[in-house]
Every structure is written in structure tokens, then in C-alpha cells.
Amino acid sequence: MPEPATVGYGSSVVLVADDNEVAQRLCRRVLEKAGYMVLIAGDGQQAVDIALAENPNLILMDVAMPTMDGLEAMRQIKAARPEMRVVIASAHSMASDRERFLAAGADDVLSKPFRLGDLVAVVARLTAKPSA
Amino acid sequence: MPSRTRGLVHRATPYAGLAAVLAVALATGAPGLLVFPLFLILVLSVALFDDRAQLVAIGSAAALAILVLAITQLGQMYNLATAVFEVAVLGIVAGSVHEVVRHAREAEATSEKKAEDLESVDERLRMTLEAATIGLGTVAADGRWLQVNDKLAAILGRGSDELLRMSLLDVTAEADRRAVDDALGQLGRREIVRWESEVHQARPDGRRSPVALAMAAISDQGAGQPLVLVQETDISARKRLDAMRDAVVGVRQVIVSASSWEQAAPTLLRSLCAHLDWDLAQYWSADGERRSLSLQTSSHKEGSNLDLDDPVRNLSIQVGGGLVGRVWQSGVAAYLDDLAANDYEQAGAERRAGLRATVAFPVIGGGSTIGVIELLAREVRHTESDLLSMLSTIGVEIGQFIQRAATAQALSRSEADHRAIYERSPIGIARVSGDGELLEGNPALLQMLEHDMETMRSQAWPDLLRAYDQAAGRARLAPLLAGITDQRGVQIRAATGGGRWLWLQLTATSIPDMSGRPEHMLVMVEDVTTVREAQDRLAEALDAQRGAFATLEKLDRTKTEFLSIVSHEFRTALTGIQGFSELIRDGGLETDEVRAYGGYIFNDADRVNRLIGDMLDLDRMESGRMSIRLADVDINEVMSDVMARASSSSTVIAEFKADLDPRLPIVTGDRDRLVQVVTNLVNNAVKYSPDGGTVTLSTRADGGFALVSVTDTGLGIPTDEIEHVFERFRRVRSGAAQSIPGTGLGLTIVKQIVEMHGGKIWVESAVGHGSAFHFTVPLAAEHATPLQRRHA
Numbered sequence: 001m002p003e004p005a006t007v008g009y010g011s012s013v014v015l016v017a018d019d020n021e022v023a024q025r026l027c028r029r030v031l032e033k034a035g036y037m038v039l040i041a042g043d044g045q046q047a048v049d050i051a052l053a054e055n056p057n058l059i060l061m062d063v064a065m066p067t068m069d070g071l072e073a074m075r076q077i078k079a080a081r082p083e084m085r086v087v088i089a090s091a092h093s094m095a096s097d098r099e100r101f102l103a104a105g106a107d108d109v110l111s112k113p114f115r116l117g118d119l120v121a122v123v124a125r126l127t128a129k130p131s132a
Numbered sequence: 133m134p135s136r137t138r139g140l141v142h143r144a145t146p147y148a149g150l151a152a153v154l155a156v157a158l159a160t161g162a163p164g165l166l167v168f169p170l171f172l173i174l175v176l177s178v179a180l181f182d183d184r185a186q187l188v189a190i191g192s193a194a195a196l197a198i199l200v201l202a203i204t205q206l207g208q209m210y211n212l213a214t215a216v217f218e219v220a221v222l223g224i225v226a227g228s229v230h231e232v233v234r235h236a237r238e239a240e241a242t243s244e245k246k247a248e249d250l251e252s253v254d255e256r257l258r259m260t261l262e263a264a265t266i267g268l269g270t271v272a273a274d275g276r277w278l279q280v281n282d283k284l285a286a287i288l289g290r291g292s293d294e295l296l297r298m299s300l301l302d303v304t305a306e307a308d309r310r311a312v313d314d315a316l317g318q319l320g321r322r323e324i325v326r327w328e329s330e331v332h333q334a335r336p337d338g339r340r341s342p343v344a345l346a347m348a349a350i351s352d353q354g355a356g357q358p359l360v361l362v363q364e365t366d367i368s369a370r371k372r373l374d375a376m377r378d379a380v381v382g383v384r385q386v387i388v389s390a391s392s393w394e395q396a397a398p399t400l401l402r403s404l405c406a407h408l409d410w411d412l413a414q415y416w417s418a419d420g421e422r423r424s425l426s427l428q429t430s431s432h433k434e435g436s437n438l439d440l441d442d443p444v445r446n447l448s449i450q451v452g453g454g455l456v457g458r459v460w461q462s463g464v465a466a467y468l469d470d471l472a473a474n475d476y477e478q479a480g481a482e483r484r485a486g487l488r489a490t491v492a493f494p495v496i497g498g499g500s501t502i503g504v505i506e507l508l509a510r511e512v513r514h515t516e517s518d519l520l521s522m523l524s525t526i527g528v529e530i531g532q533f534i535q536r537a538a539t540a541q542a543l544s545r546s547e548a549d550h551r552a553i554y555e556r557s558p559i560g561i562a563r564v565s566g567d568g569e570l571l572e573g574n575p576a577l578l579q580m581l582e583h584d585m586e587t588m589r590s591q592a593w594p595d596l597l598r599a600y601d602q603a604a605g606r607a608r609l610a611p612l613l614a615g616i617t618d619q620r621g622v623q624i625r626a627a628t629g630g631g632r633w634l635w636l637q638l639t640a641t642s643i644p645d646m647s648g649r650p651e652h653m654l655v656m657v658e659d660v661t662t663v664r665e666a667q668d669r670l671a672e673a674l675d676a677q678r679g680a681f682a683t684l685e686k687l688d689r690t691k692t693e694f695l696s697i698v699s700h701e702f703r704t705a706l707t708g709i710q711g712f713s714e715l716i717r718d719g720g721l722e723t724d725e726v727r728a729y730g731g732y733i734f735n736d737a738d739r740v741n742r743l744i745g746d747m748l749d750l751d752r753m754e755s756g757r758m759s760i761r762l763a764d765v766d767i768n769e770v771m772s773d774v775m776a777r778a779s780s781s782s783t784v785i786a787e788f789k790a791d792l793d794p795r796l797p798i799v800t801g802d803r804d805r806l807v808q809v810v811t812n813l814v815n816n817a818v819k820y821s822p823d824g825g826t827v828t829l830s831t832r833a834d835g836g837f838a839l840v841s842v843t844d845t846g847l848g849i850p851t852d853e854i855e856h857v858f859e860r861f862r863r864v865r866s867g868a869a870q871s872i873p874g875t876g877l878g879l880t881i882v883k884q885i886v887e888m889h890g891g892k893i894w895v896e897s898a899v900g901h902g903s904a905f906h907f908t909v910p911l912a913a914e915h916a917t918p919l920q921r922r923h924a
Contacts (some may be wrong), residue, residue, distance in 0.1 A: 022708035022732045091703035094696055112703045113710040
């Protein structure tokens with residue numbers, strides 16, 4: 001269920017895939033404030049659908065989600081759109097998890113809980129145009 | 133012949149003088165008294181020579197001349213009587229002078245002769261002294277040398293001049309000096325006249341030469357000072373022969389009294405050192421393949437303080453290497469007078485230890501060189517050929533001994549070994565004839581089977597063989613008699629004479645006779661009962677251990693999973709708490725926003741709190757630190773209460789249905805805990821019904837218990853997970869259920885609480901149809917019927 005951006009001037013679109021409502025709200029609040037257009041997905045399947053339909057510049061993907069987990073969603077998205085950037089934002093933070101996510105194809109990994117500045121920075125870095 | 137002419141002149145002169153005096157007297161008519169002294173002088177001069185015949189002739193001529201003068205001058209105052217008187221005087225004087233002269237001559241000749249004699253004696257003595265094969269000399273009472281002959285100088289190894297500035301004591305070895313000094317004192321005081329002993333003289337090169345020393349007091353008439361004649365004989369050759377003889381005797385003594393070379397070697401080498409005066413003796417033994425020699429035994433002379441513990445010392449010698457290697461190779465004794473002067477490459481340590489001379493000889497046994505004995509000395513010395521031949525002889529004797537001893541030892545050892553194996557072996561050994569009869573059984577066999585030899589032979593052994601054949605599954609003994617050795621052995625069950633059952637392992641070996649035909653068999657009988665039992669126990673223990681290990685492994689795995697789940701839950705909750713509090717902190721928010729964010733923060737904080745509470749509860753329950761406060765509880769009221777709260781939550785989309793038995797009696801329980809149980813089950817039902825559905829809460833009485841059920845129409849639990857749902861940290865992970873959050877502790881806590889009440893909990897479920905959780909709580913006592921009590 002895509003939601004329209006409340007701030008219209010952002011040039012980059014970020015898809016936030018998270019089943020936790022609090023996390024959804026937090027990310028939307030912070031990224032919109034930073035000038036991005038934010039789409040929200042509540043589970044993995046939604047994330048795949050929206051990503052393929054909307055072609056967001058970046059996907060912020062939780063892992064533990066109902067119906068389809070974030071890693072499977074990422075796999076399907078990358079299979080269809082290899083160039084699409086995916087940042088895994090997970091509360092799984094065992095030492096091996098980060099490696100596991102990067103190996104699965106994540107462009108970066110953001111551990112929950114995160115500093116808001118870190119969230120903005122990783123999104124800014126991966127949405128920046130090569131020419132910029 | 134001038135000498136004869138001189139003799140004639142000599143003889144003629146008195147006569148000419150006489151004739152002249154007579155002629156002058158006759159011519160001048162000089163009185164006889166005047167002429168007489170002239171005659172007298174003439175006669176006397178002749179008389180002075182020891183020539184009696186001429187004296188008589190001259191005397192007679194002088195007497196005739198006097199008479200002639202007297203006759204020719206008769207009538208003058210000179211007469212015949214006077215002439216006769218003169219002749220008489222002349223004769224007397226001439227005779228006595230002649231006598232005196234003769235006497236003097238004789239005396240002179242005697243003394244001359246004596247002098248000559250003395251001189252020749254002295255010369256002979258000197259020559260004797262010089263030529264003597266023994267050393268001779270004289271010393272003063274204080275030992276100062278006064279005279280020495282060359283031989284003595286040679287014995288003492290010093291020059292004669294040098295000796296004359298020294299004393300006998302100076303050249304005597306220190307050990308003997310005191311005795312020689314004492315002897316000199318006694319000789320000087322004339323307490324003894326002769327002293328003899330064998331002593332050592334110290335040579336300037338440091339060698340000590342053995343001498344037979346004899347001293348005798350002699351007197352010197354001139355000075356009256358006591359003199360001592362010193363006679364020294366070099367007895368080193370004799371000593372050497374004695375030493376060599378003693379050495380051979382010593383070696384033989386050691387050999388006859390020793391039973392092995394190892395035992396004999398140190399003593400033998402020490403004996404060689406002592407008798408032949410070497411500082412060190414080493415035995416180099418050839419290895420089995422005769423490729424190298426290694427130092428086997430090393431002994432040094434008693435009191436000889438040698439330190440050869442040089443780590444780089446070459447303790448292995450190759451064929452032809454160094455003196456020892458050369459002797460080994462050639463089988464011929466050899467020597468080096470001075471290690472320092474020879475390039476003796478193997479002897480670095482020996483040189484450093486101050487050893488100079490060495491001699492090595494082969495130890496020959498069985499026709500080949502089996503080792504080399506090397507003798508070493510601190511001082512340079514010359515090794516004589518007789519020593520070499522003596523050592524070679526010894527080498528052969530030692531070699532024969534070594535071979536003899538080794539053979540004897542090996543024989544006695546193998547015999548003793550075999551006997552000991554048979555007698556003392558913990559393994560039963562049976563010697564069996566070709567047709568299977570027991571010929572001999574060792575003590576262990578009889579003891580093991582608790583039989584005496586007789587019953588063993590007649591009963592137990594045939595039984596044993598039958599069991600063997602059965603177990604081995606082959607015709608009796610035939611393969612064994614054909615010469616096959618059964619290496620693996622066969623295990624059989626056998627009863628002992630005392631009725632115990634044993635597991636025996638039988639291993640048979642056939643022993644061929646001289647022609648190689650199997651003559652009899654040896655059968656080893658081992659009691660492996662404990663091994664078999666231990667194996668069985670071990671297998672059991674291994675199984676148990678495998679189980680325990682699996683449990684441990686599972687525990688470890690669930691613990692890791694638990695940590696992962698718990699941390700995930702905490703971090704998820706903290707994401708909202710941290711993020712929104714950061715937003716609030718940074719300011720610039722509307723009041724509504726702040727309130728909303730505060731609500732998120734509160735909810736997540738509450739969730740964290742619950743998680744912590746669950747963990748602590750479980751810990752307290754499991755460690756037995758949680759108690760329940762039992763009271764009368766209306767379980768229906770609990771169910772209604774929980775349902776009301778659950779359905780009021782805005783997030784829950786499921787429908788609730790209550791099917792409560794209104795006649796259900798009061799139960800005995802802890803209300804708060806029962807609320808916790810029901811709440812948990814209801815929450816699960818909601819949680820695992822993501823697409824909504826119906827959650828039914830029901831109660832009814834069942835025997836002495838209240839049966840409580842929470843049923844949902846949700847995801848259901850896969851069959852293989854059903855038995856695990858009450859385990860700690862265990863959550864349904866398959867399909868849609870995998871991302872449903874939870875601690876994995878809820879049901880574990882529920883089960884604990886139910887069981888603390890004395891009830892039971894179980895689940896029925898099917899994937900896609902939902903789950904039904906049931907638990908029982910005992911009814912309060914006054915409501916329980918007898919039947920119900922029996923159920924309890």
C-alpha cells in the first residue's frame with residue numbers, strides 16, 4: 001500500500017520496508033525532513049511489489065518481517081533490478097549478521113537502533129548521483 | 133849411535149880425570165896430600181851415580197894411582213902408610229857416599245813408583261766411574277753433589293755441571309725426598325753405613341724415572357768431612373716389564389671374575405691405567421654393522437682428575453678416522469707419542485684435557501675387530517714395541533671374553549625369558565599335542581580356569597577345544613596342524629571349575645619340528661571377561677554420553693538462539709525509543725508530534741520491560757525461587773477479564789468468543805499467575821492469527837480439575853514442532869510464523885506456572901487450521917468429589 005510523499009521537492013525516493021509501525025513512522029519522519037520521498041512497505045512481499053512498481057532510488061529493508069523476510073525480498077528485487085540499492089536495517093546485530101547481509105547482496109547495513117544522523121548519511125551516500 | 137858414544141864418554145871421563153891428576157902429580161911431584169882430595173872428588177863424583185861397577189873400577193884406579201904416587205915419591209914426606217890410609221879413606225868415603233846415594237835413589241824410586249801407581253789407580257777409578265753402567269757419584273752429608281758420572285747424569289737427565297750445582301734431594305721425586313733426606317742424615321752421623329731403596333728421580337722434563345738407589349758412607353781423610361757414595365741404577369725397564377706382567381695378570385683377574393663385559397669393562401680399564409700408568413682408558417665399541425665406533429666405557433686412573441665432558445667431543449668414530457679409527461681398520465696396535473705434535477683430528481677434547489700421549493689396540497673377537505681400547509696419558513711418552521705386542525695379546529683375550537660373555541648372556545637371557553614368560557605370564561599358555569591332547573599348562577591357565585592339571589587335561593581342555601572349534605567354525609584342529617597361525621583369536625564362553633562363566637580369547641600357534649612339520653601347538657588363553665564387560669559398559673556409556681552431548685549441544689544452540697532473539701527484540705524496541713527521543717531532544721517539534729512520539733517511546737519501553745520481566749520470571753521459576761500464593765480463584769472471571777483487555781486493544785483484529793462453564797467450581801491457585809497464563813495464551817492466539825479469525829476461550833470441569841482452553845483459527849503449528857513449543861526459546865519458525873515477534877519464553881513460563889499449580893498443559897494444532905491450548909488447574913478441595921480426588 002504505497003503512500004504518497006508529503007514533501008514534494010525531494011528528487012530521490014526511498015522505500016522503507018518494515019513491519020514495525022514505530023520504525024516506519026520514525027524513518028518516514030526523518031527522511032522526509034531530509035528531503036526524500038518516502039514509500040512504506042509492511043512486509044517483504046509488499047516491498048518487492050512496490051520496489052518493482054515504483055523504482056525507488058533506495059530501499060531501507062528490515063529483515064524479520066511477516067510473509068517474506070527482508071533477505072528474500074532483497075534477493076527478488078536484486079534479481080529483477082540489479083542496480084537497485086538496498087540497505088539492510090536490522091536489529092539482528094550478532095557479529096556474523098553484518099557479513100551475512102553483505103554476502104546476501106546488501107549495499108550497506110544499518111544496525112538498529114541507529115542514530116538518526118547515520119540513517120541520513122547512509123541514505124544520502126547511496127542516493128547521490130555519480131556526477132554529483 | 134850417539135847414546136852409546138855418550139855412554140862411553142860418560143864412563144871414560146873419570147878415568148881421564150884420574151890419569152890427568154896422576155900425570156900432573158908425577159910431573160910436578162906434588163905431594164900426595166895435595167893430590168888426594170882430587171882423587172876423592174873424582175871417586176865421590178862417580179859414587180853419586182848409582183853405578184856400583186864403575187865406582188869400584190874408579191875407586192880401584194884411584195887407589196892404584198895413590199900407591200903409584202907413594203912409590204914414586206918415597207923418601208919424601210909422603211909414604212906408603214899414608215897412601216894406604218888415603219886409599220882406605222877413599223874407599224870408605226866412596227862406599228858410604230855410594231850407599232847414601234843408592235839409598236836416596238832407592239827411596240826416590242820407591243816414592244816415584246808409588247806416585248805412579250796411585251796415578252794409575254785413580255785413572256782406572258775414573259775410567260770405571262765413567263764407564264760404569266750404573267750411575268755413581270758422591271754427595272756431601274747435606275746431599276750436595278760433589279762428583280757424578282755420565283751415567284748418573286744420564287739417568288737424572290741433566291748435565292754433570294748442572295748436577296754439581298744441585299743436591300741429591302733436588303733430583304729426588306717429592307714423594308721419596310723425605311726418606312732420602314733421613315738416610316743422608318743417618319749416613320752422615322755414621323748411624324748406618326749403607327742405605328738402599330727403590331725411589332723415583334725427578335727429571336727436568338717432568339718424567340719420574342724409577343731407580344735403585346744405594347748410598348754408602350765413605351770417609352775423606354783429608355777434610356774429615358763425611359762423604360756419601362751414591363749409586364743409582366735405572367730400573368725403569370725392569371719396572372716396565374713388571375708393570376706389563378701385572379697388567380696382563382690384572383686383565384685376566386678381571387676377566388675370570390666378571391660375568392659380562394659391561395660389568396668388567398670399567399674395572400679392566402682402570403686396572404690397565406693403574407698398572408701401565410696411563411691417565412685415561414677408553415673402550416670404543418663397533419656398532420652392529422661395523423660402520424662406526426662409539427665410546428662405550430671410559431675410566432681414568434684413580435686420583436687422576438680428568439674432565440672430558442666436552443659437548444663437542446666426537447663420540448663416534450668412522451672407519452680410519454683418527455688413531456682409533458685407523459687401529460680399528462688395520463687391526464694393529466698403534467701409538468702417538470705426542471698428540472700436540474700430531475694432527476690427531478679426533479682428539480680435540482683429549483688435547484684440551486691436557487692429554488698428550490696415546491696408544492690404541494684392537495679388541496679382536498671372532499676373527500674381527502669388535503672394538504678398540506685407547507689409553508691416554510698427560511705426558512709425552514715413548515711407547516715401546518713390547519708394550520704394543522703385550523697390548524695386542526690383551527686385546528685378543530678381551531675380545532674372546534667379550535664374545536664368550538655375550539653368548540653366555542644371550543643364552544641365559546633367552547632361556548630365562550622363555551621360562552619367565554611361561555611361568556609368570558598372566559596369559560594362560562597350553563602346549564597341545566598334534567591330536568589335541570593337553571601336554572602342559574602354565575600356572576596362569578590352571579588358575580584362570582580353576583582346575584588342577586588332572587581335571588584340566590581330562591575334562592576342561594576337551595570342552596574348551598570343542599567350544600573353540602564351534603566358535604571358529606572349522607574342523608577340529610586341522611588348519612592348525614597344517615601350520616596355520618591363527619593370529620586373530622577366537623572368543624568363547626567357558627565355565628571355570630568354580631562355576632564362574634568367563635569370556636576367553638584363544639589364540640593358537642603351531643610349532644614346527646626341525647623338519648618344519650607342525651609338531652605341536654601353543655594355545656594362548658586370555659581371560660577377556662572384564663574387557664568384554666567393559667566394552668559393553670563402554671558402549672552404554674558412549675550412548676549415554678552421546679545423548680548428553682546432544683542435549684548439551686541443543687542447550688547451547690537454544691541459548692545462542694535465545695540471545696539472538698532477545699537482542700533482536702530489545703533492539704527493535706530500542707529503535708523507536710532511541711529514534712524518537714533523539715527527535716524530541718533535537719527540538720523543533722509540534723506539541724502533537726511530541727505527544728505522539730512520547731507514546732511510541734512509552735510503548736516500546738513497556739515492551740522491553742515485559743521482556744525483562746519474562747526472563748526474570750522464568751529464571752526465578754526454574755531456579756525454584758518463585759512461589760505461588762494459593763487462594764480460591766474463579767477461573768471464569770479470569771478468562772473474562774483477560775478477554776476484555778485483549779479485545780480492547782486497537783491492533784487486534786481477531787474476534788473473541790467465550791465458552792465458559794457457569795457451574796465450574798472455584799479452583800485453587802495464584803490469581804495473578806493464572807491471569808498471566810491466560811493472557812499469554814490469548815496473546816499468542818492473536819499473534820498467530822495475523823489475518824484475524826476467532827479466538828475462543830472455554831472452561832469446564834474435568835474430574836477434580838478445571839479444564840481451560842484457548843483456541844484460535846490462525847496459522848497452526850507444524851506437526852514436528854508441536855512437541856517443542858513449551859521448550860525455552862523455541863518458536864515456530866516456519867512459514868508465516870517465522871517473523872512473528874516473541875521471546876520464546878512465553879509458553880515456557882506458562883507451562884511452569886501450570887505445573888506449579890499441579891496441572892498439565894498441552895496443545896492440539898494443525899497448520900492452516902489453528903491451535904488449541906489446554907491446561908488444567910485443580911479444583912478447590914471442598915468441591916472435589918471422591919471421584920475427582922481419585923483423578924487427582
